[in-house]
Amino acid sequence: MNKEQLLRLLGSLIRASDGELVENKSCFPCPERDRAKYIVVRDCIQKMVAEADISRSDSFQDESAGKSEEYSAMKARILGAPTKRAEHRSMLLNKLTDIGTVDEAGYFINAEHRGLHNELIRALSECHDA
Numbered sequence: 695m696n697k698e699q700l701l702r703l704l705g706s707l708i709r710a711s712d713g714e715l716v717e718n719k720s721c722f723p724c725p726e727r728d729r730a731k732y733i734v735v736r737d738c739i740q741k742m743v744a745e746a747d748i749s750r751s752d753s754f755q756d757e758s759a760g761k762s763e764e765y766s767a768m769k770a771r772i773l774g775a776p777t778k779r780a781e782h783r784s785m786l787l788n789k790l791t792d793i794g795t796v797d798e799a800g801y802f803i804n805a806e807h808r809g810l811h812n813e814l815i816r817a818l819s820e821c822h823d824a
Contacts, residue, residue, distance in 0.1 A: 695724065695823070696823040697793055697818055697821055697823065698793040700732065700735070700818075700821060701735075701790075701791040701792060701793055701796065701818075702791060702792075704716070704732070704735060704736050704739060704791055705739075705787055705788070705790070705791030705792075707736075708736070708739060708740055708743065708787060708791075709787065713736050713740055716729070716732050716733055716736050717729075717733060725822065727822065728821050728822055731817045731818075731820050731821050732821065734813065734814075734817040735814055735817050735818055735821070738810045738811070738813055738814035738817070739787070739790045739791065739814065741807070741810055742786065742790065742803050742804070742807045742810055742811065742814075743783050743786055743787045743790065744783075745804060745807070746779070746782055746783045746786050746802075746803070746804065747774070747779075747804055748773045748778075748779075748782045748802070749769075749770035749773055749774065750804040750805055750806070751801065751802050751803060751804060751805065752800075752801050752802075752805065753801050753802050754769075754770070754773070755805075757769070782802070785802070786799060786802050786803065789802065790814070796814070796815070796818070797815070799811070
């Protein structure tokens with residue numbers, strides 16, 4: 695499995711709330727040398743998506759730059775609505791599980807997750823194609 699396939703598979707498992715299957719050798723056969731890295735990749739993605747809040751991202755900060763406090767607060771409330779939060783999480787999961795957009799996903803994650811995003815990129819770069 696190459697990195698692109700790995701990300702797509704992890705994305706599908708996370709969407710189905712089955713991310714823990716990565717730890718099950720019979721359900722998720724992979725080279726043992728990479729299993730721990732796959733788990734790190736999965737954990738990073740799951741945490742960033744589960745805690746995603748667009749109002750804590752660089753994209754929101756850039757959009758709000760120069761705007762009033764009231765505007766930023768109103769925009770944060772709108773984007774905090776359940777449907778908007780779900781849309782943002784879905785978009786973020788898509789970006790994090792696509793080899794072509796995993797880097798740019800950093801613009802949409804919570805600022806406090808930059809370290810997790812870096813860890814995701816590092817672990818992914820250490821995975822071997824199987």
